[in-house]
Each structure stands twice: as structure tokens, then as C-alpha cells.
Amino acid sequence: MSKILEVKSLNKYFRKPVLFHALRDIDFSINKGEFVSIMGKSGCGKSTLLYILSTMDTDYEGELFFNENKITGKSHNELTQLRNEDIGFVFQFHYLLPEFTVLDNVMMPARKLGLKPYAQIKKDALAKLALLDIEEQAYKKASRISGGQKQRVAIARALINNPNIIMGDEPTGNLDTKNSENVFNILRDLSDTQGLSLLVVTHDKDFAAKTDRVIEMEDGKIIGTGIV
Amino acid sequence: MKNTKLIFDITKTHLLSRIKQSSIAALGVTFGIGTFIILVSFMTGLNGLLDGLILNRTPHIHIYNEIKPSKIQAIDKSASFAETFNVIKSIKPKQNQSRIHNGKTLMDHLKKDDRVMGVCAEVVTKVFYTASSVELNGNVTGIDPYEEDRLFNFGDYIIKGSAEELIRTPQGILLGAGVANKLSINIGNKVQLVTPQGQTFPLKVVGIYQSGLAEFDNVQSYVNLAMAQQLLGEGSNYITDINVKLYEIENAEPMSKFISDKYNLTAIDIKTANAQFETGTSIRNMITYAVSITLLIVAGFGIYNILNMLIYEKMNDIAILKATGFSGKDVQYIFISQAMVIGLVGGVLGLILGHMISIVISNIPFKTEALPTVDTFPVNFNPKFYIIGICFALISTFLAGFLPSLRAKNIDPVEIIRKQ
Numbered sequence: 001m002s003k004i005l006e007v008k009s010l011n012k013y014f015r016k017p018v019l020f021h022a023l024r025d026i027d028f029s030i031n032k033g034e035f036v037s038i039m040g041k042s043g044c045g046k047s048t049l050l051y052i053l054s055t056m057d058t059d060y061e062g063e064l065f066f067n068e069n070k071i072t073g074k075s076h077n078e079l080t081q082l083r084n085e086d087i088g089f090v091f092q093f094h095y096l097l098p099e100f101t102v103l104d105n106v107m108m109p110a111r112k113l114g115l116k117p118y119a120q121i122k123k124d125a126l127a128k129l130a131l132l133d134i135e136e137q138a139y140k141k142a143s144r145i146s147g148g149q150k151q152r153v154a155i156a157r158a159l160i161n162n163p164n165i166i167m168g169d170e171p172t173g174n175l176d177t178k179n180s181e182n183v184f185n186i187l188r189d190l191s192d193t194q195g196l197s198l199l200v201v202t203h204d205k206d207f208a209a210k211t212d213r214v215i216e217m218e219d220g221k222i223i224g225t226g227i228v
Numbered sequence: 229m230k231n232t233k234l235i236f237d238i239t240k241t242h243l244l245s246r247i248k249q250s251s252i253a254a255l256g257v258t259f260g261i262g263t264f265i266i267l268v269s270f271m272t273g274l275n276g277l278l279d280g281l282i283l284n285r286t287p288h289i290h291i292y293n294e295i296k297p298s299k300i301q302a303i304d305k306s307a308s309f310a311e312t313f314n315v316i317k318s319i320k321p322k323q324n325q326s327r328i329h330n331g332k333t334l335m336d337h338l339k340k341d342d343r344v345m346g347v348c349a350e351v352v353t354k355v356f357y358t359a360s361s362v363e364l365n366g367n368v369t370g371i372d373p374y375e376e377d378r379l380f381n382f383g384d385y386i387i388k389g390s391a392e393e394l395i396r397t398p399q400g401i402l403l404g405a406g407v408a409n410k411l412s413i414n415i416g417n418k419v420q421l422v423t424p425q426g427q428t429f430p431l432k433v434v435g436i437y438q439s440g441l442a443e444f445d446n447v448q449s450y451v452n453l454a455m456a457q458q459l460l461g462e463g464s465n466y467i468t469d470i471n472v473k474l475y476e477i478e479n480a481e482p483m484s485k486f487i488s489d490k491y492n493l494t495a496i497d498i499k500t501a502n503a504q505f506e507t508g509t510s511i512r513n514m515i516t517y518a519v520s521i522t523l524l525i526v527a528g529f530g531i532y533n534i535l536n537m538l539i540y541e542k543m544n545d546i547a548i549l550k551a552t553g554f555s556g557k558d559v560q561y562i563f564i565s566q567a568m569v570i571g572l573v574g575g576v577l578g579l580i581l582g583h584m585i586s587i588v589i590s591n592i593p594f595k596t597e598a599l600p601t602v603d604t605f606p607v608n609f610n611p612k613f614y615i616i617g618i619c620f621a622l623i624s625t626f627l628a629g630f631l632p633s634l635r636a637k638n639i640d641p642v643e644i645i646r647k648q
Contacts (some may be wrong), residue, residue: 047646051645056640057642076555077555080554080555083553091645096546097548099242108234108549169645
């Protein structure tokens with residue numbers, strides 16, 4: 001099975017305020033179509049790891065492969081392009097642009113990519129919103145919808161460029177049980193029906209238990225990985 | 229760039245969703261540019277008026293015969309004294325006629341020159357004005373009224389009567405306002421002129437002349453050239469002064485030097501004669517520009533401030549844009565274009581505001597003794613100022629937006645997300 005994401009002997013240091021070894025010799029990989037969760041207590045370095053995997057943080061030692069291509073050492077512009085095209089993000093705080101409509105928010109990464117005409121992007125965006133069952137909110141301002149809806153919009157936005165992998169940083173951390181269940185089901189469904197790879201950082205045991213594989217972290221090290 | 233439209237859409241949404249802030253920033257530019265336009269137009273208008281007071285009626289080159297001692301004395305020409313150190317005491321000026329020798333030929337020569345716009349002959353003489361028992365001393369200048377008016381705006385300073393009236397009346401005189409006042413005579417009255425030779429000429433007052441310089445108006449009067457020649461008992465070849473107007477004022481200095489060398493006459497160019505006006509003008513211009521630039525810089529800081537705040541507030545947006553594939557450059561363009569839109573809108577409104585207030589100022593009544601033809605405040609509607617204004621608006625907003633946008637470009641999205 002081909003690997004969508006792989007890290008080899010990854011080390012990360014924080015230099016301020018004091019030197020701190022945040023990640024120690026991380027080695028792991030994610031296969032295509034896998035739904036993986038990273039678990040650990042807060043401060044264990046799981047978010048730090050995710051930011052490196054997402055290519056946003058380039059200040060690390062070790063090697064990172066995406067789709068079996070080495071991307072460590074690539075320029076910021078190439079990484080930006082990669083994020084735009086191949087990686088979708090969902091964050092704990094929904095991070096929509098509040099002044100824009102839901103539809104504009106979803107369309108934004110596709111318009112940036114600029115491969116399709118505007119009308120086609122709009123159609124795709126509406127389809128993604130329909131997939132997440134919130135197409136009726138499309139023309140509302142992003143600041144005017146509920147938290148659960150925002151998270152679903154964020155997922156729709158992450159999907160708009162048909163990425164190879166979706167990464168989530170506590171995507172349900174901010175939601176109540178019902179909404180968090182809902183979001184999980186959406187992610188699970190994307191993985192099962194569309195073969196999408198997913199990597200989600202969480203400290204929610206129930207959430208992690210329902211994923212294909214759990215990577216457990218403590219003090220910047222992977223202490224266990226296994227199918228739950 | 230393929231993202232221009234997307235970036236502009238984001239800019240538009242950002243500006244419109246906080247229309248209050250955007251308009252305040254734009255208003256800062258509007259007031260800056262508006263005051264700049266008003267100030268520059270008004271100040272240069274006033275400058276033009278002040279300069280015109282003297283420079284418009286000053287010939288570019290004034291040619292006359294000056295009474296002065298000869299530079300080369302007879303002893304200098306003698307070979308036998310060439311090796312000695314000669315001292316001559318109490319040199320007196322040579323008895324010299326004040327007429328310009330061969331004046332008419334010189335005028336014809338000058339008229340043929342491409343650089344020359346026109347040439348006026350004048351005859352200047354001292355007279356006494358008498359009316360009843362009062363006697364005043366003064367100057368009478370014989371002129372060609374038509375040419376004087378064409379070249380030196382002579383007509384602008386005639387407050388009663390006209391230059392045409394003088395052309396039509398060979399025995400007419402345009403009396404200085406001060407002279408007319410002292411003699412208490414008006415248009416249509418007669419005034420007696422007594423020449424240095426003792427002859428008396430009764431002349432008819434056809435107009436009153438006021439230059440605005442009291443010293444001048446208290447002594448000066450104008451008659452036709454032929455009349456002046458008659459006053460002195462001279463023929464039509466008698467000319468004491470030649471005034472030259474050029475197309476380019478820059479040619480005045482070399483030409484006057486050429487004339488004085490070639491014809492052995494005194495030729496004074498306008499810059500030498502009015503050096504203090506040049507200095508005054510340039511200092512007033514400097515003050516105008518200093519004040520205007522200060523205003524625009526203040527407006528620029530206003531924009532800088534607002535954009536800085538905007539970027540602080542938009543940290544999350546910047547992070548999410550960068551996380552979803554917008555490069556630092558894209559984000560920078562978003563904020564620079566916001567600054568430029570503010571600059572453009574504010575600048576154009578500023579030009580309109582400045583223009584409207586300038587129009588209002590140019591209609592405010594302004595009466596001055598010095599300039600009988602001026603009724604309202606002078607305003608200089610030079611398109612150059614409007615171009616400078618809009619350019620400065622764009623440049624200053626660009627700079628004001630550039631520094632904050634550089635920050636937005638360099639912000640690390642991870643840092644923002646981590647802080648949450």
C-alpha cells in the first residue's frame with residue numbers, strides 16, 4: 001500500500017523562552033485511505049507534530065515525505081501550493097473568514113488554486129456544502145451561523161480542492177456531544193466512501209477509538225501505535 | 229497574476245464590511261489632499277498676483293543711456309603711460325545725451341530677432357504739473373499705448389478712461405492717480421505741463437493710471453510718444469528708453485549682455501532688476517510645499533495606524549488564508565491593495581473637495597488699491613497640482629500600507645494558531 005505521509009527521525013526544538021525538545025525521534029507513516037488519530041495529553045507535542053506534517057512549520061530536523069516525495073527543504077511557495085492543492089485543514093476553532101459568506105469561504109481555496117472557472121467552483125462548493133448537509137446556509141455570513149455549522153463549513157472548505165489528505169486539529173474539541181458525533185460521522189463517511197486519508201489530533205478517547213489507527217504520544221515521543 | 233480578481237474581492241469585502249473605518253481612513257487622505265490643493269492653488273495664485281504686480285509690467289530687457297563716467301579714460305589709451313600707475317582724481321561723467329543713438333534702427337533689429345515678442349520705445353522726461361496755483365514735479369513718459377498694453381498689460385492699471393482714448397487724443401494725458409488726487413482734477417479736465425525748457429503745454433486728462441505703488445503714482449503720467457517728443461522739442465527719432473519683451477524670460481540675461489556690449493548702451497534684464505522678487509517667490513513656494521507635505525504626512529500616518537490595527541484584528545484571517553494556500557505575497561497584496569483603494573478614493577475626493585473650495589475662494593471679493601482689475605481672490609487652477617496631489621495620495625498610502633503589509637506577509641500562521 002502506498003504511503004500518503006511519512007516522517008523519518010523527526011526532531012523539533014523550541015528555542016524560546018528556553019531550549020525545549022518538543023518532538024523526539026518521531027517515525028511513522030500513514031497509508032492512503034487510512035483514518036488515523038493522534039492522541040495524547042495536552043502539551044505532549046501532538047499539535048506541534050501536526051503543524052509540521054501540515055508543512056506550515058518548517059523549523060524541524062528530520063525528513064518529511066508527502067506522496068512518497070521528499071518535501072523537507074522545499075521553498076515556502078512550493079509548500080503553499082502543496083497545502084492549497086493536496087491538504088485540507090480543519091481546526092478546533094473554525095477559522096472561517098467572518099466577513100465573507102459561507103459559500104465564499106468554501107470557494108476561497110479553489111479560487112486561489114485557479115484551475116477551474118468561477119461558475120464551476122461555485123457549483124463544486126455548493127455540492128460540498130450539500131454533502132455536509134448545510135447548503136441552505138450558503139449565502140449567510142460566516143459569522144452568523146452556529147459552531148457546529150461552522151465546523152461543517154470548515155470541512156467543506158477543506159474538501160473543495162479534492163485533497164489527498166485532511167488534517168484536523170481537535171476538529172470536535174469545541175463542539176457539544178451531538179455536533180461532535182455529527183462531525184465524526186462526516187469524517188468517517190468521507191474516509192469510507194471516498195477513500196480519503198485523514199489525520200486527526202484529538203484528546204477525545206471515544207473519538208480516537210472509532211478511527212482506524214491511534215498513535216499515542218507522550219512527552220514528544222510516540223509511545224504506542226495500534227489498531228484499536 | 230491570476231489571483232488579481234480574488235485578491236480584489238477579498239480587499240473589497242474587507243473594506244466594505246468595516247465601512248466606517250475605511251471611510252475615516254479615506255477621509256484622512258481627503259482632507260490632506262484637499263488642503264494641499266487649496267493651499268497650493270491659493271498660495272501660488274497670490275504669488276502670481278504679487279509677482280505680476282511688478283514683473284508683468286517690467287520689461288524683460290530695459291535699454292537706456294546711463295549717465296556715468298567713462299571706464300576708459302584718455303590716459304589709459306596712451307601708449308606712453310601704459311607701464312605707469314595712473315591715478316585720476318575727481319572724474320566727472322561725460323556730457324552725454326540721454327537719447328539712444330539710432331534708436332529706431334536698434335528697434336528694427338530687435339524686432340527681427342526670433343526670441344523677441346515685442347519692442348516698445350519710450351521717451352522719459354521730467355515736468356512740472358500745474359493746475360491753478362499748485363505746482364508738482366513729476367515724470368512724463370511718452371509711450372506707444374497700443375504696444376504697451378499688448379506687451380505690458382498697461383490697460384490693467386488704467387482705473388478711469390482707457391488706453392484707446394489716449395491713442396485717439398494726441399493732446400491727451402493719462403495722469404497718475406496720486407497726481408490727479410493732489411491736483412484734484414478728473415477726466416476731461418485740463419492740466420498744464422511745464423517742461424525743463426520752460427515751455428507750457430495744456431493737455432487733456434483722458435484717463436487715470438494707478439499702479440498701486442504710491443511713490444510711483446504720485447509723480448508718473450503717460451502721454452503719446454509724439455507728444456513727449458514735442459514736449460522736449462525733439463524729432464520723431466528721439467527715444468530715451470527701449471523696453472523689450474521676450475518669449476522666454478531665460479533669454480533676458482544673455483541678450484541684455486549682448487546688447488550692452490554691442491551697442492554701448494545700458495541694458496538691464498528683468499532678473500537683475502527684480503532679484504528680490506524671485507527670492508520672495510521661491511521662499512513662499514517653499515513654505516507652501518512644506519506645509520502641504522506636512523499635511524500629507526499626517527494623513528499618511530493616519531492610514532498607517534488604521535491599517536496596522538486592521539492587520540492586528542485580521543490575524544486569524546491571515547492565518548487561515550496562509551493555511552489554505554495563500555502565499556505571504558498574496559496576503560501582502562491584499563493589504564497593500566486595501567491601502568491603495570483608500571488612497572485612491574480619498575485622493576480623488578480630496579481633489580474634488582479642494583477644487584470646490586478653491587472655486588469658492590476664487591469668488592470671494594477681494595479689492596485692492598494695487599490691482600484695479602482684480603475683484604476676487606486669485607486662485608491658480610493649475611492641473612499640475614492635481615496630478616501632484618493624486619500621486620502623493622497614492623504614494624503615501626502605498627508606503628503607509630507597505631509596512632503593515634510586510635508584517636502580514638511574514639506572520640507565521642502556526643504561531644497564530646498556537647496562541648488560540
